[in-house]
Amino acid sequence: MFWKMKRKLKCTFLYLFLILQIPLISLVSELVGTLKHSPVYTPANNNVALIFYGSPRSLQWTIESIRRQILYPLKRNTFHFDIYLHSYIHHETYSNRRSKESNAKLNNTEWKLLQPTDHKLENISDVEKKYETLLSELKKYGDGWDDNYESLRRCILADHSLQVATNLALASTTRYDGMLIFRPDMRYLDPVDVNLFKLAISTSAIVMPSWQSWGGFNDRFSFGATSAMTVMGNRLGGFINYCEAMSGRYHAEKYLYWYFVLDGFRSVLHSDNHTGNIDKIKIFCTDQRAVRVRANSIEKDEEFTPDQSHCLKMS
Numbered sequence: 001m002f003w004k005m006k007r008k009l010k011c012t013f014l015y016l017f018l019i020l021q022i023p024l025i026s027l028v029s030e031l032v033g034t035l036k037h038s039p040v041y042t043p044a045n046n047n048v049a050l051i052f053y054g055s056p057r058s059l060q061w062t063i064e065s066i067r068r069q070i071l072y073p074l075k076r077n078t079f080h081f082d083i084y085l086h087s088y089i090h091h092e093t094y095s096n097r098r099s100k101e102s103n104a105k106l107n108n109t110e111w112k113l114l115q116p117t118d119h120k121l122e123n124i125s126d127v128e129k130k131y132e133t134l135l136s137e138l139k140k141y142g143d144g145w146d147d148n149y150e151s152l153r154r155c156i157l158a159d160h161s162l163q164v165a166t167n168l169a170l171a172s173t174t175r176y177d178g179m180l181i182f183r184p185d186m187r188y189l190d191p192v193d194v195n196l197f198k199l200a201i202s203t204s205a206i207v208m209p210s211w212q213s214w215g216g217f218n219d220r221f222s223f224g225a226t227s228a229m230t231v232m233g234n235r236l237g238g239f240i241n242y243c244e245a246m247s248g249r250y251h252a253e254k255y256l257y258w259y260f261v262l263d264g265f266r267s268v269l270h271s272d273n274h275t276g277n278i279d280k281i282k283i284f285c286t287d288q289r290a291v292r293v294r295a296n297s298i299e300k301d302e303e304f305t306p307d308q309s310h311c312l313k314m315s
Contacts, residue, residue: 046078048178049169049226051233052085053161055124056110057094057101058185058293063113069188070180077194082117082174086165088124088157094295096154098147104295114184118168124157131156137240142249155252159236166233177201179229182221186290187299192223193286200224205282206232206260209290210306216253217260217283217310220290228281230269235259237268261310285311 050070074081093103111119135153145151162181169176178201180192193207200207206224208217222232235256242255242264258264260281285308292300 045175045177046080047174047176048074048079048081048180049172049174049176050074050081050083051162051165051169051179051181051229052083052111052114052116052184053087053165053181054158054183054185055088055090055094055161056106056108056184057104057295058297059110059113060107061293061297062184062187065186065188066114066182066184069191070182073191073194074180079194081180082169082172082176083114084165084168084172085111085114085116085119086161086168087111087119087121088127088161089121090124092125096150096294098145098151099292099294099300100298101295106295111184118172120164120168122164127157127160128153131160134239138243138250141243141247144249144251152250155250156236156239159239163234163236166230170230176226178224179226179233180221180223181229181232183290183292185293186220187293189289189291191288193288196284196286197223200228200282200284203282204228205284205312207284207286208256208311210285210287210308210311211289211304212253212302213307213310214251214253216251216255216257219252219256220292221288224284231260231265231281234269235265238264241267257310283311 071081089108090106094106095102095104108121111121135149135156138152138156139149143149143152166179166181169179178197180197182188196207199205200223202225204225204227206222206228208222209220210218212218212220222229224232238255238259239250242258243250245258245264246254255264259268260283263280265281285306287304287306289302289304291302294300
């Protein structure tokens with residue numbers, strides 16, 4: 001009698017064990033399938049281009065953060081990077097009413113701290129003359145900063161610099177899987193998110209800061225696949241198109257929303273070997289922080305509250 005009961009119990013336990021395994025097997029199968037179809041986060045050749053642009057005003061105070069938070073993390077993750085730079089030569093003192101900088105003497109050789117692979121320098125006065133017509137056309141739509149178009153003029157100069165530096169990288173014989181665009185006048189508080197960078201490369205996406213988006217996207221820095229970053233690096237060409245489409249004044253953050261989310265870039269760029277046949281540019285956001293450093297070494301008090309309303313959510 002005892003052995004019959006024991007045998008019965010064994011059969012019952014075996015039956016329960018097999019029944020319980022069915023959902024477990026299903027779960028494991030589902031996980032394996034998910035991993036199998038997830039994007040591979042490893043770039044093809046680990047070659048990436050670093051883009052720096054703009055006037056030389058505070059690199060002596062930010063260079064260590066650039067090395068620690070950008071260059072070293074890339075090296076640790078076996079990325080091979082080249083640095084491309086465009087900067088301005090200032091023969092006059094530098095003043096900016098909005099940032100409370102006045103008659104600062106800029107160091108026109110400061111850019112050398114970045115040791116670029118390739119670079120280009122231009123007299124800022126020459127470039128200002130080049131864009132007089134564009135500035136005049138944009139003035140018709142209003143002054144977004146109410147500072148007599150001074151900030152608008154600086155946006156044009158900054159994006160010209162960005163465009164030149166980006167195209168220096170594109171002209172290289174090296175094939176870059178990804179690009180990173182950083183302003184040299186910022187002190188970076190956190191390391192670049194290398195895993196997010198790899199994800200952006202593998203999904204033809206772009207990454208921008210999650211904070212200070214002001215109804216669009218923060219343009220202080222960005223990184224991602226070369227195709228998407230080529231679009232970012234050549235954004236200057238869409239200023240007039242944006243103002244016409246919106247029937248209003250230029251707004252830096254909202255412009256990037258129009259440019260990427262509303263596909264404004266299609267009216268500016270044509271498909272080529274670098275942009276490819278872009279369907280839709282995915283946008284991820286990072287909480288990586290950075291503060292602006294002025295020509296007088298004073299740091300801007302930044303607000304880092306995240307706003308990812310226009311970003312793809314990371315699961």
